[in-house]
Amino acid sequence: MKKLKIIIADNDKDYSQRLFSALEHKYSNLDLTLADSDGFGKLLQKRIYDIALFDVSAYSADINLKNVKLPLVLLDEDYDDSIRLANDIGKYIIKYQHVEIMYREMIGYFSEMGNGQTLNSGNISSQLICFYSPAGGTGKTVISCAAAEMTANRGNRVLYLNFEDIASYGLLLEARPGKGLDEIIYQLDKGINMPMKISSLVKKSKSGVMYFDMFSNIMDVTEITNEKMSALLDTIMTSDICEYIIVDMNTSLKGVNSIIMDKSDKIILVETPDTVCREKMERFYSQRSMFEEYFSKAAVVRNKANDPGADSVTGLEVVSSVPKLNSDTTEIVVEEIVKKARLDIGRLLS
Numbered sequence: 001m002k003k004l005k006i007i008i009a010d011n012d013k014d015y016s017q018r019l020f021s022a023l024e025h026k027y028s029n030l031d032l033t034l035a036d037s038d039g040f041g042k043l044l045q046k047r048i049y050d051i052a053l054f055d056v057s058a059y060s061a062d063i064n065l066k067n068v069k070l071p072l073v074l075l076d077e078d079y080d081d082s083i084r085l086a087n088d089i090g091k092y093i094i095k096y097q098h099v100e101i102m103y104r105e106m107i108g109y110f111s112e113m114g115n116g117q118t119l120n121s122g123n124i125s126s127q128l129i130c131f132y133s134p135a136g137g138t139g140k141t142v143i144s145c146a147a148a149e150m151t152a153n154r155g156n157r158v159l160y161l162n163f164e165d166i167a168s169y170g171l172l173l174e175a176r177p178g179k180g181l182d183e184i185i186y187q188l189d190k191g192i193n194m195p196m197k198i199s200s201l202v203k204k205s206k207s208g209v210m211y212f213d214m215f216s217n218i219m220d221v222t223e224i225t226n227e228k229m230s231a232l233l234d235t236i237m238t239s240d241i242c243e244y245i246i247v248d249m250n251t252s253l254k255g256v257n258s259i260i261m262d263k264s265d266k267i268i269l270v271e272t273p274d275t276v277c278r279e280k281m282e283r284f285y286s287q288r289s290m291f292e293e294y295f296s297k298a299a300v301v302r303n304k305a306n307d308p309g310a311d312s313v314t315g316l317e318v319v320s321s322v323p324k325l326n327s328d329t330t331e332i333v334v335e336e337i338v339k340k341a342r343l344d345i346g347r348l349l350s
Contacts, residue, residue, distance in 0.1 A: 003031040004050045004110070009040040009058035010074060015095075019053075022099040044068065051106060053093065056082040070110050108200035111193040126159070126237045129349070130247040130260050131301075133270040134284045135277040139303045140270040142330055143322065144248040145172045145209075146337040147268075150345040152208035153338070157242040159202070159210040163260065164250045166218055171330055173211045175203070180212030181232070182220050188231050195239035202241060207338075210242060229256040233263050244349065253284075253291075267298040268348065271313065273306055278313050285314040301343065319347040 006023075010016040013036065020034050035043050040054065041063040052068040056079065065071045073092040076082040086092035093105050131144040144160070151158040161181070162169045169175055180201055187197055202210045215221055224232075236245065247264070249257055261267055271281055288295050300312040304324040312318050320343045327333045337343060 003029055005031045005033075005047070006051045006053065006106075007033045007035055007040070007043060007049045007068075009035040009037070009052065009054035011036050011055065011057035016055075019099065019102075023103065026099065027103060051110060053106070055095065056085045059085060070113060072106060072109065104200045106200075107196055111196035111200055112187075112190075113192075126242050126245045127265045127349075128233065128237060128245045128247060128260075128263055129266045129268060130249055130264040131268045131270055132249045132251075132257075132261070133277070134251055134253075134280040135272070136251055138270045138272045138277055139322075139333075141167075141169055141172070141248050142333055142337070143268075143270050143301055143303055143343070144246050145169060146334045147343055147345065147348060148209045148244075148246040149205075149207045149334065149338050150341070150343055151244050151246070151349065154345065156244055157210070158208075158244040158246060159236070159242040160246045160248070161212070161236075162214075162248040163221060163224075163256065164248060165221055167214050167221075167248075168330075169211070169248065170214055172334055173203075173205050173209060175211055175214050177216045178213035179216075180214065182215050182217075184212075184235070185220075185224065185228055185232055188228065188235065194235050195241070198236060198239050198241055224256050226256060226259050229259045230263070233260070237263075261294050264297065266348075267294055268319070269298055269300045269312075269314070269316065271300050271302050272304045273302070273310075274304075281313050299348070301348070320344045 008016050008020055016034055020032055023030055024032055033043060035058065037058040037060070040058050044064060044067050048067045049069070051070045051072060052065065053072050053074055055074045055076070071089050071091065073082070073086040073089050074095040075086045075092040076095045091109055093102050131140050133140050148158050148160040160169070160173065183201060184198060187194065201212055203212065204210050247260055249260055269281070271277060295316070299317045299319045300314065302310070302312065302318055302321040305321040306324070308321040308323060322337060322342045325333050325336050327336070
């Protein structure tokens, strides 16, 4: 994997060293160089850099940036000279913020240059596991988030995706409305470096689960076409971001949901013992001739199960039975499932 060559230039040696160390520690895909005002221009004459991060203190008008593919000003909003330089260069990153945010912004800028350089091989396809129920209120999001966390706990890279019309996973993964899947979908046909764009937008929870922020507009989910969904999943699956993709679906069987099921390696049906869910699950299963391919790769998680040894109403393999857990918050329910291994994650992933 080719590394991005990045030079950091700042006369504040304490800040630049801390930034250098943080980036070096967190991101193995970077080839980093440090400089101050004395060495910045000289180093740019000797080597071509993908990205230059530089403060106004290290820059002068006689420094030639032609050997930098992406010049980015480290903007200090308290100084007028820094603001003027940022306006002149045209692209900048706010200087004093979390290194993960700086990295995502930097990689996001670079991905849109369409230079063809990739962060990932593009040859590896992730395993896609979707979670579905024909009934609402089954705890599908809780189960899928718990499964994602337990997958991460096994040392796997796992990405959680949510395509519910109105999502609630922000309660569990600290997602907020913002640039995420909607930005990736928008950029799909723009000729940019998509693996790098994905890398710039993905976030990671404390438990190691990767995820994207929620759609800015809740109607954006309903407007995804089959073609866009197919391209989106193909792009993510081959970007080498993760080994497993956990998809939390809504209750429909039409359109993009059929695309998700088509591309899934395994379909987990989340079932509860209440009469509404049983009725809907039975009706769904009664039409199995129409969905033969789906049922051939389906298994069941029984949630809120009164009888842990009971069979599914569909007769499909039950990979786990999760008892009803009394708690005021979904976070505690997920924690309980994970800590007490209420899901047999080995069977679920196999």
